[in-house]
Amino acid sequence: MNFESDRIWLYAGEDTITNRGVLVKVKEVLKPRRLRFGWFSKTGWSWLFGSIIGVFLEDFIEGIIKETWLVIVVGIAFGLIFVVWVFWAMNIQTKRYSLIILKRRHEQESFWKRNKDKIIVALIASLISGILGVGGTLLIQLLTKM
Known part of the structure; x- marks a missing residue:
């Protein structure tokens, strides 16, 4: 079994019914628990968001100089969204790890x-x-x- 940030590779040495059963059981346990928007934390999206911010940066600075409040508010909103997204993506890329607990939620102690x-x-x-x-x-x- 090889765990990567966005996928899991399962290898079986032999094609037997037991190995297939194990693979199916592992898939049943892991698939519902996968990160829904994991694809959104990839590097390509950072290039896209960075490009969008770069394109609108001049307008944002001009809005500050001319005191155009709509441009300022929209610029700050995009900036905050970008910062939150960057921290979220960094958390997923650097600190996420796989932990498999073979207990039902109601059997496990509370947080x-x-x-x-x-x-x-x-x-x-x-x-x-x-x-x-x-x-x-x-x-x-x-x-x-x-």
Whole structure:
């Protein structure tokens, strides 16, 4: 079995009924769980979006200079869509991996039970960071008043 970002290759050494059954079972498990818009994260789309933004960049800059609000809003909207898309595609390309869990959803523990320790550590770390951030800000304000 070879897992790639957009496809899975299944190889069988012999053409037997058992091997075919295994391949069919693997297909039944994996096919419903595939990423629906995985093709949208490919490099070709980044070239297309980059080209579209490049074409409209001059109009966007001119809209800023002339204060044409419609052009500015549309430009910002396209920019935000592009940024979200880039981060989504990078996440899929670099951080997605295959994890096969042979349990039914109702048999599996909930997200909160599985990750309870990680969530508690994250909350404690964010609380400490918040306290240190506020304390540092107050200290700097106090020092600048002196």
